[in-house]
Amino acid sequence: MKYIVSSSVRSQILVCLSQGPKTMTELRSETGQTSSALSHNLSNLEKKKITTKNGERYFLTSLGEIITVNLLENIKTTTAISKFKKLWSNHDLSSIPPHLLKRIGNLHNSTLIESESRELFKIYNTYEKILNESKYIKGISPIFRCNYIDIYQKVIEKGTKVELILTQDIANHTLESVSNTEMEFLKNSISQDMIKIWVIPEIKVAFTVTDKYLSLGLFLEDGTYDNSKDLISDDYDAVNWGNQLFEYHKNQAIPFTL
Structure with missing residues (x-):
């Protein structure tokens, strides 16, 4: 790996070949490197059994495939x-387990939405759009926002199934805030398996993962939630990462009952 990453040309060659066999012309076109630079590095890669050649096309060897998978993960x-x-920076990552921190590269194809205090609706509107476009919703919330009760009721009425993990404080606060009508709706939704709720003592991450999106927010190191930043992604790897984070915390939570 040290030999590969020490040269941008070698790294480019392996990234290109990870997509399939390539001719010299194709490699030159995709990397922007000269034929002499490519030939020199391909010769050395072949000596190290990382690449091979069949006719006019260059391939990764089995060793080359192992190295390239790790190279791509390192790049991500x-x-x-x-x-x-x-x-x-300056955020609490304690609620993201080590095995998912190691795969933080899964979030590389995401967008960080930032907003000033006077335009927090920017993040809220994006979040509402994500929920309205989803077939299922899984979320963890250690923060309370009364407008979310209305949003979740609307998506459930449309047939979207919801799974939520709440801290005990947020669960209590939510129950104290709902009207009698909303309470009846909650009871019916639970009985029909449209919403499932778990309770966890404490957690320092707020996120939602759906069939299409991941929305991730973090707490600052001083313990306050950072309303000004939200990571959004519709990338398959990011959504998969979010699903695993949800399952990790669900395994530590207990089912909520009215």
Whole structure:
């Protein structure tokens, strides 16, 4: 790996070949490198049994495939860290388990939405759009927002199934805030398996994952929730990462009953 990452040309060659066999012309076109630079590095890669050639086309060997998979993962991780440095810095990551922190590269193809205090509706509107477009919703909420009760009621009425993990404080606060009509709706939704709720003592991450999207927010190190930043992604790897984060915390939560 050290040999590969020490050269941008070698890294480019392996990334290109990870998509399938390529001719010299195709490699030159996709990397923007000269034929001499490519030939020199391909010769060295072949000596190290990382690439091979059949006719006019270059391939990855089995060893080359192993190295390239790890190279791509390293590139994604580096991208996710540098691209979203504002989100990771000065924020509490304690509720993201180590095995998912190692795969933070799955979030590389995301967008960080930022808003000033006077335009928090920017994040709220994006979040509402995500919920309205979803077939199922899984969420973790250690923060209370009364307008979310109305949003979730609307999506459930449309047939969207919802799974929520709440802290005990948020569960209590929610029950104290709902009207009698909303309480009846909640009871009916639970009995019909349209909504499932779990309770967890404490958690320092707020996120929602659906069949299409991931929305991720974090707490600052001082314990306050950062309303000004929200990571949004419709990438398959990011959604899969979010589903695993939800299942991790669900396994530590207890079912909620009225």
